[in-house]
């Protein structure tokens with residue numbers, strides 16, 4: 262099973278949008294996929310049309326050892342795409358884990374027992390705490406969404422430092438970078454895209470996700486873009502991404 | 509002295525952009541303003557053209573009692589606008605404060621000794637931890653930037669809950685809401701704007717900040733919008749905001 266984590270402590274850069282739409286397109290390509298929502302905001306859970314306030318068993322229970330994945334997994338309207346949901350309760354695990362030993366390997370151990378999926382895609386919160394640490398350590402690939410806006414590159418040093426610390430512990434997931442919310446008419450977008458490709462070379466995905474309203478609308482309909490607007494540029498770019506990921 | 513905090517744990521919603529540009533326009537209206545950067549990302553510090561990696565005394569020192577505001581305050585290129593800078597060091601205060609008593613009133617006490625400014629504007633990180641708690645308790649007004657996108661309204665409940673807890677402690681700053689990154693051509697923007705006005709009525713500023721590239725570019729030139737593109741729609745909307753704030 263491949264495990265992919267979306268991580269970047271910069272808020273609003275496209276982690277949830279990418280996790281949900283990549284997971285959906287991997288499924289359409291014939292893979293079985295588990296989407297793990299590890300963000301107490303529960304955005305991935307909401308994005309797939311679930312009511313996070315009525316869900317009683319969440320990733321909080323898995324991280325605190327009260328339940329296994331099989332107890333909390335829900336099917337979605339896309340055949341082959343399941344979700345391990347989250348809501349605000351997950352804030353408890355972030356705090357409790359601070360005081361435990363070996364707290365950063367919980368998710369890795371729990372996922373090791375799950376082998377009925379081809380891919381696990383993990384959405385993380387906009388902070389570099391215990392939950393994000395657990396996700397990175399459980400993964401073989403980290404995808405870092407980078408908005409093509411000024412502050413986007415500034416904050417990468419903190420994430421890179423954390424990845425280096427984790428590499429020192431012996432966990433060395435591949436690092437891939439995805440340019441998102443790209444607006445071809447804006448010079449700043451091109452400038453940032455060029456500097457990111459200079460910095461990270463081949464590790465940057467060839468596909469660039471455009472800044473497009475259909476990706477903003479999709480979550481309000483509780484659907485991934487492949488169901489909300491399958492012919493749109495946003496949908497095609499996430500389909501491209503799924504092809505590059507599978508390679 | 510009036511104290512205004514920009515707060516919203518949703519990342520990338522325009523806290524820094526609003527803090528910097530509101531502070532700049534208040535200064536242009538003849539007020540003396542201190543901009544306090546309380547975000548370890550140091551975005552406000554960078555946005556005003558400072559190199560956060562060469563600054564040795566920051567808000568971290570003020571929050572940990574090692575320095576007073578007067579030891580760390582820097583002048584900016586706008587006459588009448590000063591900044592209390594931040595960088596990654598500030599992450600230390602967030603952690604240390606967790607273990608101290610009366611930790612949430614430190615900023616309020618430190619600001620009480622400063623009376624040479626008409627306004628203090630505080631930028632906060634995208635989380636509801638000790639730093640944001642300190643900023644809220646020190647303030648008479650909280651401005652919550654709300655992007656006119658789907659997830660923007662979802663996460664407000666957590667911030668409202670925190671404000672209610674703080675109100676229970678006897679600190680009741682006014683709550684004002686600012687619609688930002690508004691794109692007139694997108695139906696979703698209009699829908700969100702309408703539902704925010706229904707929810708919060710008169711507490712929503714009349715001015716709406718448009719989604720405009722000049723506001724994305726300005727930080728990469730280290731300048732507020734009033735210097736980078738003073739005639740642009742983005743500049744005019746922040747000037748409008750400063751007028752509404754002064755009223």
Ligand SMILES: Nc1ncnc2c1ncn2[C@@H]1O[C@H](COP(=O)(O)OP(=O)(O)OP(=O)(O)O)[C@@H](O)[C@H]1O
Pocket residue numbers: 271272273274275276277278279300302304385386387441442443470471472473474476477478480518519657658659660
């Ligand atoms: N390519 C895109 N074009 C236009 N808008 C986008 C795009 N990708 C994401 N968005 C919008 O930007 C906002 C932030 O995206 P998203 O929620 O995916 O980011 P995030 O990194 O998960 O945020 P958080 O840090 O809060 O978890 C959302 O309103 C989303 O609809």
Ligand SMILES: Nc1ncnc2c1ncn2[C@@H]1O[C@H](COP(=O)(O)OP(=O)(O)OP(=O)(O)O)[C@@H](O)[C@H]1O
Pocket residue numbers: 271272410411412413518519520521522523524525526547549551632633634688689690717718719720721723724725727
């Ligand atoms: N009105 C606007 N139009 C277009 N882009 C904007 C606007 N306001 C902010 N932005 C851009 O959106 C991104 C996020 O804005 P900003 O950094 O102000 O948000 P923030 O809430 O301070 O983020 P963080 O949560 O990381 O502190 C920046 O790249 C900024 O340039």
Ligand SMILES: [Mg+2]
Pocket residue numbers: 276277278300304384385386
């Ligand atoms: Mg998210």
Ligand SMILES: [Mg+2]
Pocket residue numbers: 523524525547551631632633
């Ligand atoms: Mg900010």
